[in-house]
Amino acid sequence: ILLKNKVESELIGVQVTLSIQDLRSISIYLVGESYKPGKYIISGLSSVTNALFASGGVSKSGSLRNISIRRNGKLISTYDFYNFLLKGSVESDVNLQDGDVIFVPFIENRVTMGGAFKRPHVYEFIEGETLKDAIYMAGGYKTNVVFDSQLEHSSINKASSKRITS
Secondary structure (H helix, E strand, O other), X not given: OHHHHHHHHHOOOOOOOOOOOOOOEEEEEEEEOEOOOEEEEEEOOOEXXXXXXXXXXXXXXXXXXXXXXXXXXXXXXXXXXXXXXXXXXXXXXXXXXXXXXXXXXXOOOEXXXXXXXXXXXXXXXXXXXXXXXXXXXXXXXXXXXXXXXXXXXXXXXXXXXXXXXX
């Protein structure tokens, strides 16, 4: 629009039509616990989300919450794919450049949400998150849950490998 306005204001009787015929491609690397680690040739307009979809995502042991993006050997961003999956937010998505490296680490912490939740599943959680956050990830309670129902909280003591229930 800027080019069109400039030409039309300076050259009387001239109209401009501009289109992009070919988009350039970039090479990026997806490494670590990616479903298919390797080098990918993708559109120059791609983001981390696009690259994850193109590669098939992460492996079963790969983190969706702590994905690092490196450019020229320096960490430029850490991406939390849950923001996209659970909130529809692309706010923290990063537009990729040629040579960028996306590193998917192992999952560090998990929580299993089973029973009367809308999306019972195993979720990855990060430091600082609470039980309320885990319930949100699981979609909240099903509509038929009685208001004063009890919630069982159990964990594994890493030192003794015993289950602790509260």
